[in-house]
Amino acid sequence: MPIFRIHHITRYEYDRPVKESVNEIRIFPYQCPDQEILQHDLIITGQPEVKIFDDYWQNRTGTFNLLPPHKVLSIESKLLVRTTASSQLKINFHSSFDQLKQExxxxxxxxxxxxxxxxxxxxxxxNIITVIYQPGKSVAAMAEHCSEYIFKNFKYIKGITNVETTVDELMQHRAGVCQDFAHLMLHILRSCQVPCRYVSGYICPNKDGMRGEGATHAWVEAWIPGYGWAGIDPTNNVWVTNKHVKLSVGRDFKDCSPVKGSFKGPARQKLSVFVAVGYEDGNVFQDTNDVALNGEVEEVLSNDNGGQQ
Structure with a gap:
């Protein structure tokens, strides 16, 4: 059962003082049997009171209002987490779409x-569905082939998409990052009436060659009959086991944005997001994204806009 030390800093800088910065944060580890929170420290500029609740999708969510004028807002999360899931998923590859309909x-x-x-x-x-699905194929096999299709037919390229990129635009680019691939897989599976949800978190493989390592990440959970929610990562074409740490789930990215909010003041703002993932052997992978924003404050978990890669 590996232990990961994750350091996540969201930092907003303004060219003049702003006030009444009202924010909603989803940077708390998701409450589930597959991960155990050993320690979690949250440090916010001005030490505002954070009110915590569970949202509609059962994500632990915090809200706060930084009232005094300020030129910097830093939201720092220090997390020590143990992943308790098995490294081998015991998914039912014989689960049928008839079973899915019943559940x-x-x-x-x-x-x-x-x-x-x-x-x-x-x-x-x-047309993609005709390639990855044939009558009699199980739900799990179809999800696996969907992930494989995206991995092989869409290029992983940073910077050509952003948080507003739609599935229509991705189909034109045929390239993007983890958030884009997750949104595409969600649409394909939902077109087959497979329940599935967007997941934000971190990937912690402690080896080279995994896309999104040392940064925030996005993947998909599909509902597999007889099993429940099973994570699958189309960016890396792997089932999710004990190398992914989950923060939040939802219908799409908008339900899972780690930080979003608004402030009062005619200021220009700059956003940077730093993520470091440390391993028990002492290795550390880290990544920093700098993002230019206008108006509404929103940390983006996607490509070069401050988060998922």
């Missing part, structure tokens, strides 16, 4: 997570 029936959140958005490129999505 989905009457379950509001599963039904919500199985509804695709309406997009212009649905015909192209349907």
């Amino acid at each position: 989905r029936e009457g379950q509001l959140q599963l039904l919500e997570m199985a509804l695709p958005d309406i997009i212009r490129s649905q015909e192209a999505i349907d």
Whole structure:
């Protein structure tokens, strides 16, 4: 059961003082049997009172208001976490779509997570589905082949997409980063009525060659009949085991943004996000993203806009 030390700093700088910075944060580890929180320290400029609650998707969420004028807002998370999941998932690769329909029936959140958005490129999505799905294929096998298709047919390139990039735009670029691949996989699976959800967190493989290592990351959880939520990472084409640390889940990135909010003042702002992941053997992987923002304060968990890679 590996232990990871994760240091995450979100820092906003303003060219003149601002005030009444109201923020909502989702940088608390997700409460689930697969990870154990050994220590978590949260340090915020001005030490405002943080009110904590669980949101609709059961993400631990904090809100605070930094009232006095300030030119810097720093939100620092120091996390020591042990992942307790097995390194080998025991997924039922014989689970059928008929079983899925039975388990989905009457379950509001599963039904919500199985509804695709309406997009212009649905015909192209349907063509992908003809490649990855055949009658009789299990739900797990279909999810696995979906991940493999995205991994092989879409290039991993930083900087050509941003937090506002849509699935339609990704289908044109045929390239992006982890957030884009997660959104594409969600749409494909939901087009087959498979409940699935967006996941934000960290990837901690402690080896070279994994995309998103030492930074915030995004992947997908699909509902597998007889098993439940199973994580799958299309950016790296792997099932999620004990090398991913989960922060929050939701329908898409907007439900999982680690920091978002607003402030009063006509200031220009600069956002930087630093993430370091330390391992028991002493190795540390780290990454810093600098982001230019306008108006609304929002830490983005995606590509060069401050987060997921």
